[in-house]
Amino acid sequence: MKTAVITGANRGIGLALSQKxxxxxxxxxxxxxxxxxxxxxxxxxxxxxxxxxxxxxxxxIKKIIGDQQVDLLINNAGLLKDExxxxxxxxxxxxxxxxxxxxxxxxxxxxxxxxxEGSKIANITSRMxxxxxxxxxxxxxxxxxxxxxxxxGKSLAIDLKDxxxxxxxxxxxxxxxxxxxxxxxxxxxxxxxxxxxxxEELNLSNTGGFWHxxxxxxxx
Numbered sequence: 001m002k003t004a005v006i007t008g009a010n011r012g013i014g015l016a017l018s019q020k021x022x023x024x025x026x027x028x029x030x031x032x033x034x035x036x037x038x039x040x041x042x043x044x045x046x047x048x049x050x051x052x053x054x055x056x057x058x059x060x061i062k063k064i065i066g067d068q069q070v071d072l073l074i075n076n077a078g079l080l081k082d083e084x085x086x087x088x089x090x091x092x093x094x095x096x097x098x099x100x101x102x103x104x105x106x107x108x109x110x111x112x113x114x115x116x117e118g119s120k121i122a123n124i125t126s127r128m129x130x131x132x133x134x135x136x137x138x139x140x141x142x143x144x145x146x147x148x149x150x151x152x153g154k155s156l157a158i159d160l161k162d163x164x165x166x167x168x169x170x171x172x173x174x175x176x177x178x179x180x181x182x183x184x185x186x187x188x189x190x191x192x193x194x195x196x197x198x199x200e201e202l203n204l205s206n207t208g209g210f211w212h213x214x215x216x217x218x219x220x
Contacts, residue, residue, distance in 0.1 A: 003027045005070050007052055007107060008077030009043065010036040013124060013172050016192035017074055018042055024196070029068070031061060031077075031107075052077055052103035058110045070114040072199065075104035076124040083140045093141035100145035105152050117164030122199050123153045127171045127212065132219035150210055150220065157208030166207040170195055173213050186213075 004021050008014040009030035015038055018028045022042040030043040031050050040046055047064050051057040079099040081092045104123055127133055129146025150169050157167035172191040194213030210218045 001025060001027045002071040003029060003069060004072040004074060005029045005031065005065070005107075005111060006074045006076055007031045007103070009046075010034060010039045010048075013188050013191060013195075014074075014076040015039055016188035017076065017195060019189075020192045020196045021072075026072070029065065029070075052107055053098040055106075058106050061107065062110050065111070065114060068114060069116060070111050070119060071116075072120050072122070073108060073111055073115070074122045074124065074199075075107055077103060078124065078126075080139075080142050082138070082142075085138075085140075088140060093144070096141040096145045097148065100142070101148040101152065104149060105156075108156060112160070112163075112165075115163070115165050119165045120199060120202050121153075121156065121160075121165065121167045122195070122202070123149055123167070123169050124172055124195070125149050125153070125169045125210070127218055129169075130210070130219055153210075154208050161204060161207060164204065166202045166204050168198060168202045168207070169210040170198055171210070171212045171218060 004026045006014050006018055009018045010032035018030060018039060019042055022028050028043040029045045030039045031047045033050060035046055035048045047061060050060060077099060079096050081096060083089060083092060108121060126146040128139055128143045129150050131147060153167055153169040160167060172195055173186040191213050198211050212218055
């Protein structure tokens with residue numbers, strides 16, 4: 001049985017991904033700040049109370065997972081806030097960078113020793129991190145933090161290719177989750193279905209790409 005580690009797995013996209021992969025026979029290790037009955041029902045291990053922005057949180061993850069092989073890492077935990085030009089909250093932007101950009105790199109670096117040839121990393125990013133696709137402005141912290149995550153993911157794809165580890169940046173769509181007040185256009189379940197398909201298609205020949213859940217290749 002293959003093992004998937006998923007951050008932010010207790011609700012929304014993370015929970016839907018956990019459910020889809022569990023249905024396909026994957027063993028799920030769920031990392032989250034707080035537990036939920038839904039994730040407890042399907043995950044073989046729930047690592048809760050974790051702050052993925054802190055060294056202590058990362059150390060806890062490494063200690064608990066130990067030498068367990070990781071076949072798939074999904075960096076899903078994220079934060080969306082808004083800023084108004086002229087009254088920008090730079091602490092808010094900094095927080096988004098910590099969660100959206102640096103924590104995926106922290107978790108990835110910590111778990112690379114657990115990965116083998118054929119392992120995969122999926123960074124759940126956003127189309128809003130595309131500079132070429134930005135035609136509405138605003139969302140300074142979210143856009144910049146996701147663009148930075150895309151850059152990190154591309155570098156990871158290059159640096160890990162010789163180890164046989166493939167990396168993808170995946171946009172889930174505008175999903176009906178708490179983060180957007182459930183005002184999205186696609187359900188978490190439908191988004192997760194597409195994301196799992198993209199993960200299954202991921203290999204060393206297409207590593208480093210940036211895709212929509214529907215399979216569309218997105219511009220940087």
